[in-house]
Amino acid sequence: MAKEFKLTQESLDKLKDELEYLKTVREKEVAEQIKEARSFGDLSENSEYDEAKNEQGKVFSRMAELENIISHAVIITEDMYSADEISPGCHFVVQDLEFGDEEEYHFVGSQEANPMDGKVSDESPFGKAMLGHRVGEIVEVEAPAGMMQYKVLDISKK
Structure with missing residues (x-):
């Protein structure tokens, strides 16, 4: 396929x-x-x-x-996912629980992804882990440096 x-x-x-x-x-x-x-x-x-x-x-x-x-x-259309969950097309803010940093991301398609520019897709470990989570949830992401935890602070469909 x-x-x-x-x-x-x-x-x-x-x-x-x-x-x-x-x-x-x-x-x-x-x-x-x-x-x-x-x-x-x-x-x-x-x-x-x-x-x-x-x-x-x-x-x-x-x-x-x-x-x-x-x-x-x-x-990707907005009606494919619930409005209150991280999904393709949305913007979201997370807080790194280890360092306290807040980071904003735009969830995009795989061809548009550019992590250095804050654009992630479901093909990256970070994007895959974030997909479907809601505000207030803690998300664990496996990274080369080990397991990282992020708290979802905000989700918007701009």
Whole structure:
């Protein structure tokens, strides 16, 4: 079974726009670079040609990746989860019970996740542990440094 990619509608639209750009603009630009590089002569020692072919491979690879993600996307909607529990699309604040730090996160789809930017998904151990919990609950998260505990302080659907 193919892997599902959980995305918000906004993220899916961005991926579709990127794919459209690659197909209509970037692919033609790279083809033109290859054509121009061929005109320089001997292809065996033509670094411009090699670079253009490498770029073409990157473009085609990204297009294939985007087509796979788009074809296996599952749109996250707010009505998939209760309004008072941590779920994809929500913002939530937790307190690290060991250090007392408060941290805010945005629960996003797997393709949007960026923990350094406060965006987590259900594919990370932290996101998976938080999913479904409510305000006031203590959540244990297994981390490389050992078991960590967080208290859920706030959940909002912005």
